[in-house]
Amino acid sequence: MPIDPRHPKEIRADIRRGAMTGITAGLAPGFVQANLAILPREDAYDFLLFCQRNPRPCPLIEVTDVGSPEPVGVAPGADLRTDIPKYRIYKDGVLADEVTDLTPFWRDDLVSFLLGCSFTFEWALLDAGIPLRHIDEGKNVAMWKTSIACRPAGQFHGPMVVSMRPIPQALLPKAVTASARFPGAHGAPIHMGDPGAIGIADVNRPDWGDSVGVRAGEVPVFWACGVTPQAVALASKPAFMITHSPGYMFITDVPNHALSVM
């Protein structure tokens, strides 16, 4: 994975002027990257409440003022209409367009939600000496829809989506404590061990992403996944919704360390 160690401000400027168009993995390492969901104000209360009630899959790190594309809390001066390489526009819950600039689609009633992502806790796991096979093998992390119901909020309800990483048994406690310090990036695992206990029929056949398997001496460890809020929101078919395109995240000015609760 190529690394671009520049500050997020410089990288966002390149993205804004169209000079960087790829996925954001490896960019500005050490800084929090975030999932984006944009909804009209009339849907925003239910979505905000859904996130508040389901903090593990939906760790909110920023909510903009109505109509403002500037995430002042995590990246003052940034513009959420231009500073992500690729966006998806949904109408009535159906993908309608994929674009590189939201400016023509912006409306005065839009609210942007930024949610912490697994990059932050994966950085913490690696830092704690825990190997991550999907990274070693250059794959996407494996993800499943589970039998765990999110707590509904207004129009939004649905199952929790999880990602799985096989962890050597001896490193399980460290995997829990290293990720638990980051509730703003999904926090501690929501399940360890038997995949069937959370409704996963086959740990070698993910619903999304790539299979990496679970070897002898390893335990499958499941973390709540940021795919959850988008899947849940889209399932209720909102008239208008925008998200980032998968892999094309928003890069904040917040160091990963700043999300640690201790």
Added chain:
Amino acid sequence: MPIDPRHPKEIRADIRRGAMTGITAGLAPGFVQANLAILPREDAYDFLLFCQRNPRPCPLIEVTDVGSPEPVGVAPGADLRTDIPKYRIYKDGVLADEVTDLTPFWRDDLVSFLLGCSFTFEWALLDAGIPLRHIDEGKNVAMWKTSIACRPAGQFHGPMVVSMRPIPQALLPKAVTASARFPGAHGAPIHMGDPGAIGIADVNRPDWGDSVGVRAGEVPVFWACGVTPQAVALASKPAFMITHSPGYMFITDVPNHALSVM
């Protein structure tokens, strides 16, 4: 302080039938007690956003569905209209009434917010062997308005209120780690040392509560305080708002330990 070790369900039943009318300190020790704020749906988005943006003073542990008085997430079967001994009703930001039963005042558009309170982290501090002078002396904790501005949200803005506990220098690290594990109850201190640095002119003259002083070898340690959200909400003079009366908290079914992130 008299201790009533029964389960919260039994104590709430006594409160509901009018058999317990006092403050809730010492009731159901080990269970989370919560601050209450009730607002109409039209003000609820801004308040929810304010809490999301200011999690230290405003640690949300429950938000009810519109019109429902049941906090299903933290005390299924409870009724927020009757299960707190005393409430305050505000009209246009002014105290209009203090009542023991909200039933006659209930409306279909009300949303109830429950916020974690200092009892939980004080329990964690005591459990870690840290003495708390205001408890030893049977006083209220000392509180101040600070020069730290909360991040505004819509109609709500104002300064952070903090509480202060004098901590022996040797116990400072433990005081931080013990409270940091509980972001749902204000979390780690927001300041340690010089009161003037956060706009407190005289550490012996609190804006609310009782002075306990700071002795040689002690450091004043400041935590964000649950008075903040009520003060901020009332300052914007909402047409209608209900809170618990100070000291008369809602007792949840959630053990203090369950709020720990690790």
